[in-house]
Amino acid sequence: MRRSRVLGVSVLVVMAVVGAYVTADAYDVVPGLVTLAPAPAPARPFPTAPGAVAPAPVAAPLAALPAAAPVPSDARLGALAQALAADPRTGGSVGVLVADQLTGAVEAAIEPDVARTAASTTKLLTATAALGRLDHARTLETRVVRESADQIVLVGGGDMMLAAGAGRPDAVNGRAGLGDLAQQVARALTLAGTTTVRLAYDDHLFTGNAVNPGWASSDVTNGYVAPVTGLAVDIGRTRDAEDAPRSTTPSLDAARTLAKELEADGITVTGTPARVVATSGATTLGTVRSASIAEIVDYVLHESDNTITEVLGRLVALDEGLPASFGGAAAAVLEALREDGLDITGTHLDGASGLSHGTHVAPALLVATLRLVTDPSHPRLRGVAVDLPISGLSGTLADRFTTSSARGFVRAKTGSLTSVTSLAGTVQDADGRLLVFAVIADHVPVTGEDAARQAVDEFVTQLTGCGCRD
Incomplete structure (x- = not known):
């Protein structure tokens, strides 16, 4: 009788334990098959990538130029250049080239391929070689x-x-x-x-x-x-x-x-x-x-410092495996420009800064360099274009064009030696078109160098007023 009672109690205990487990399982407290949670939603199908399709045609950013569109007044620009060359203030020996930055079309030219003593406009060449060959962050x-x-x-x-x-x-x-x-x-x-x-x-x-x-x-x-x-x-x-x-x-x-x-x-x-x-x-x-290096190039262009320009030339020479000397720097700068597709025929650099009268550069090379550094396809060289002094506002142009309508519209590198006045850069004309220009006067009367600079500034100011034919 006692054994039956013990057995009954054991069965009740087991049933209670089983019941408690089933209850815990139903509430997902313990692992099991029973649950009171709602059935989960069916799984979403695995995504599939859409098939490749042909792209939509890309619209041209600029429409074709109408045949009747006005064209730049070449005759007027040419007349301005001839007047500058004939101006007694410039000494009678002048090279000029003005071109459209976008197309390269020549708008005015006077002996553009004749290499002349270019003075500090030569720094454009060295700065371009430095940014083109050296690590900007170095x-x-x-x-x-x-x-x-x-x-x-x-x-x-x-x-x-x-x-x-x-x-x-x-x-x-x-x-x-x-x-x-x-x-x-x-x-x-x-x-x-x-x-x-x-x-x-x-x-x-x-x-x-x-x-x-x-x-x-x-x-x-x-x-x-x-x-x-x-x-x-x-x-x-x-x-x-x-x-x-x-x-x-x-x-x-x-x-x-x-x-x-x-x-x-x-x-x-x-x-x-x-x-x-x-x-x-x-x-x-x-x-x-x-x-x-990028900051040093900016300093050179703004301050026209001869010594640091020569340093940059030597650094380019070392990068090209040439001697870090005046001759090595000159050779390295010209080779860098040649590799960039520029025609260096007739150019002679006596160092990198243009301080020597033995440095001869044609207006055509200066203009070609300016077109290169303003070309969006050469972003490494953009610093040369944007770091140039601004007329009437900064660098070596801060005290020039101050009362001119060209103030703020010219970015250019100045050049000045005994009997030499030069200027090369970019200017916006009356239509907002960007022109690139170079002027070299290399037989300026020694007593009239300020007057020669004034004549050049007047010429560049007139370029800002030029536009298309009526």
């Missing part, structure tokens, strides 16, 4: 290496725009500072237990003459250019002024400046800095970097 490195236990070497990487003290991140001239470099070096030396060193410098990145024989003997002392070396402070200026005389020993001066900065940071520098070749693989104690 910077120039100035560093100090430890040559031996008691000697360190300042190694130039082509930056001639070093600041004497702290670098200025918002500047191109002065982006990298020797004061910043000295702090890095002093910290590394102090940690190594060194407080006294000898300082040398290595500026062998560039080769050949640092001063072009084609320059006037007074160009350095008058502040037009500095000897082209691998490093310098403030482009070799001997004082803080735009037209200050340039040092004849910019690399040595940079080393001396670094020595002073090291002394201020607690490092004793003995002796006079000597010029050496740094050992490959020497330990680097500090590094500072210049502005980018």
